[in-house]
Amino acid sequence: MGRDWMDNKTVIITGASGGMGKGVAEKLIKEHGCTVIGIARSEEKMKKVVEELGDYADKFSYQLFDVAVEQNWLDFVTYLNENNIKPDVLINNAGILPKFDRFQNYTVEYIKKAMDINFYSAVYSIHALLPILLESDSPAIINIDSSAxxxxLAGTSVYSASKAALKSLSEALREELRGKCYVGIVCPGFTKTDIFRDQDSADAKAQKMLNMVSTSCDRMVKMIMNDIKTKKPLGVHGFDAAFMNYFGRVMPVQGGRLFSAVMKMSKLPLFDGVFKD
Ligand SMILES: NC(=O)c1ccc[n+]([C@@H]2O[C@H](COP(=O)([O-])OP(=O)(O)OC[C@H]3O[C@@H](n4cnc5c(N)ncnc54)[C@H](OP(=O)(O)O)[C@@H]3O)[C@@H](O)[C@H]2O)c1
Incomplete structure (x- = not known):
């Protein structure tokens, strides 16, 4: 300890009750002596995080709120000020993966909900917290984006739109805050977490396919930690993410068609809503 810029910092991380957020929170505490404030909705899951931290539990506290509601962030700032807590780092990680489906099958209400959780949560958190973060000697904002x-891809209109919006916002911030605040974007590919709970992955073939292309959560967390440690501007992780990065740049139109063909050929129920008439 004592060698990395984020050692002993105070970090706010959303979605710390599970998946990658939980993994990153644990590493920041155990390997970097950070004080972490985790945000999520489920107290049951947060209590488990505390329990698993054991001797390190005093370095972790949590706030239970929906990141998609702006007022919750304003109240959170009041809480920080009242308790004289001065965060150095904000990690926007909370997110949902809507079921793979055709755009027209999502209700507008659902699309707004997904945008609120995956995109507007970062708008609200950064807007509310940036003035406080900038008081730190080494402020940082890390947005966990996606290969999407x-x-x-067909079937990911809403998720991709929310994550593309987050990427654009982060890229502008990276330039606007250059020299004042580290802004990092992380684009993981499929990672083994509970995020697939809404997919039709009970199907054994789909599960096998997802397992084949997914990176383990531990491995992804290690790569995210390395991005943060080295203040990487953009991290693209997982072989599926590398593919999408390549095809998205080199053949943005034909690439999408190619992926659709592969998804159709797989005949997985997972993609039924997207391709079956
Ligand atoms: N897993 C993947 O394949 C993958 C790939 C690329 C990118 N990502 C991105 O990585 C991030 C983390 O994903 P993950 O796979 O670790 O997901 P996960 O296991 O489902 O965990 C999501 C976390 O976000 C929290 N959360 C969700 N909605 C929330 C809300 N409205 N308010 C507050 N907290 C909320 C959940 O906590 P509560 O349920 O307690 O609220 C949970 O702690 C997401 O942004 C996701 O889009 C994931």
């Missing part, structure tokens, strides 16, 4: 921001 690098290339859009």
């Amino acid at each position: 921001a690098l290339m859009t």
